[in-house]
Structure formats: C-alpha cells, structure tokens
Amino acid sequence: MLAPCALVAGSVVVGGCAYRPGSFHSEGDWFRGSIATVECLDVAIERSPDLSDGSPVVGYTFGNRCNQPAIVDLSGATVVGHADDGSVVPLTAKDPFGELRPLYLDARATGHESISYAVAGEVTSVCVDVNAVARTFGNARWLCVAGRTP
C-alpha cells in the first residue's frame, strides 16, 4: 500500500514525505546502527570507517517525531570511547571550521551528519549520550556502536 503522502503526487514532487515517528526510515536518510528515541527525536548512530589518522567517525541520523521543531545538539553531545584495556576515554569532536552548533530540526524532518573524533590511541567502541543530543538533561543514556576500521 502506498504511503499516505505518496498518494498526493504534487506533495512527493515538491514537498517530499514527512518522517513517520518510529519508522527510522525516510527517503533520504538511512537510520543505521544503534537506534533510540528521545522525546521528539528518533536517533541512530553508526560507526563509519575511521579516518586515515585513526580518528573514529560516528554517523548520526535523526528524525523529528513531533509536529514542532526539535533541537539537535551534536556539539554538546558527550561521546566516549572504550579502549582495548577497558578504559573509557573522552572523545572530542573535530571541528576545524567551527561549524558544529545546536540547530533546530523542522517538524517531521530528518537529517544526517558524520563527525570524526580526536582520540589518543584506538577505541573498540564509541558511545554517545543521546539525551544530551536532544538536550534532555538528567541521567545519561548511552548508545554504543562497535569498532569499525577501514
């Protein structure tokens, strides 16, 4: 059966289809990896191939479940890595041009970013506090993805 918005050809052509809450899927963005729902945001994170210098890369995909804008704060998200010896190391986003900042995601819209992190040594897994991504402060809610190297 066609999606409701697909029934309106003009909408598909000029306006696109809205993100359906909980679907973790849209025409333009693939929600891959670990997924979570935090208030208005459906969030997925995946480990992309590390950069040539060994920096881990995390792909973020997010969809707005609500009918009002929702904030997405990738600059303020707490990200940590787990080393082979079991130690936890904080990861800092690489942002040479100072682009990272909180932005509002429009209602029923989706987005994606890939961010690399500076770390001393190698990490086997990366964990992100998705509550901080949605600025839902309180207890951290960790979403983790395993290592992936080129």
Next chain:
Amino acid sequence: MTRRRRLARLARLAPLPIALVVAGGTARAEPSCYEDAVVGSGNCRFGIWGEALEAPYMSVTIGAVMRVLPRPSSSGPRATTTRATTDTESGGIGGGSAPTVEDRSWAYVERVTVAPWRAGYFGVEMELGVSDVSLSDPGARRVIAGGAALAGLRVGSTWLTLTGEIAAGGRVMEISGSPRYDGSGLVELRARADIWLGPWVTIGGMVGRNLLQENEWTAGIALGMHTWSFGGTR
C-alpha cells in the same frame, strides 16, 4: 552518497531553493555531511538539515483566480460569454432595476510571502490573464496582467491555516472599445483557507473583494510550498 539518496534529499528540500531563488538569494552547493564527507573535511557543510528554520519562513504559491468584473452600466447589451443577474438588493421584483452585467476573467497567479514573525507576513504577487471572455461585446473587460503587494495575519494548526489579508496594486485590462487597454488600481480584502497535504505543501482557496470597484469580487485555488513545516504556526 547514492543517486537515490541525493534525489530524495533534493525533492524534500525543493521548497527552500525555490523560495530562495525567487527571493533573489543564492545557495551554496556543498552536500550535507554523510559518511563519505565528514564534518570539517572540506567536502561538505554541517547543518544543511537545520538551515530552513534559520531563515525567515517563506512560501511560494501558484494558482488560478476568477475575477468577477461588473461591466459599466453604459456598456450596452450583455455579451453571450458573460452572466446577467438581477440586482435584487437595489430593485427587487418589480423594482425596475437594470440587470448587472458581469465579465468573468481568469488568471494565473503566483505569490511569494515572507513572515518576519509567526502570525504576520508580507509578500508580492503577480497575475497573468488567461481569460476567454469575448471582447466583441461593447464594454467587455478582462485582466491582462497585474501585480500587488500584500500583508496578512494567519492562524493555524497542523491541518489548516486561516488567513486574512489585504492586497494593494494595479492591473492592466483589455476592453472592448476605445481605449483598448486601461489601467486600474486594486485594493482587495481576502480570506484564505489552506489545508496541509504534508508538512511543506498546502492546497487552499480564497475569496476577496475589491474595495475600489463595487460588486467586484474574486475567488481562487492555489498550491503552496513552504520552507517551514506547517508554516511554523503550531
């Protein structure tokens, strides 16, 4: 980035570049930061998904309007392509009033609006006549082209937006007789209702009345594309 992904993203973001182009803006061409383009790599730009809400809300609307133009009383017999009605308000049955002769003029309309704040907006519109009114009848008129500036107030939800607006401008009309063309002013009060087909697309209707011309009114339908979902009126 796959071709399918690029096309899907382009389709969803279509209203924004349309509005930007119309408004005279320019958009940078860098793609969003996907797995093959990491933030800071110089191959992409962070935050494309959030840029629509950083700019003022804009909408582009295309549609058709029908204008009912009362013909001047000295214009002679009514034409076969126009409609005659009895003016019951001034004369009624047996009142002896003359029939009101009207010409119906159709036009294609395009409008662009910008909302500096949530409830109010400004904009411009242009119309091009597509009327088939026969101009063989003395005094018959049709709109050739027109333009107006407009301002309005709106309230809405995720399924319906109601608007009241005023438009002021001018138009060029073709007339059966001499002179062949004439210009006239337009100050129109309008009421609009738009239904949201999706977060960024509406279809709606409007009715209006020209304050400068007695018994002249208009009605139309339009398809709208919006840079903010649901017009930001939630």
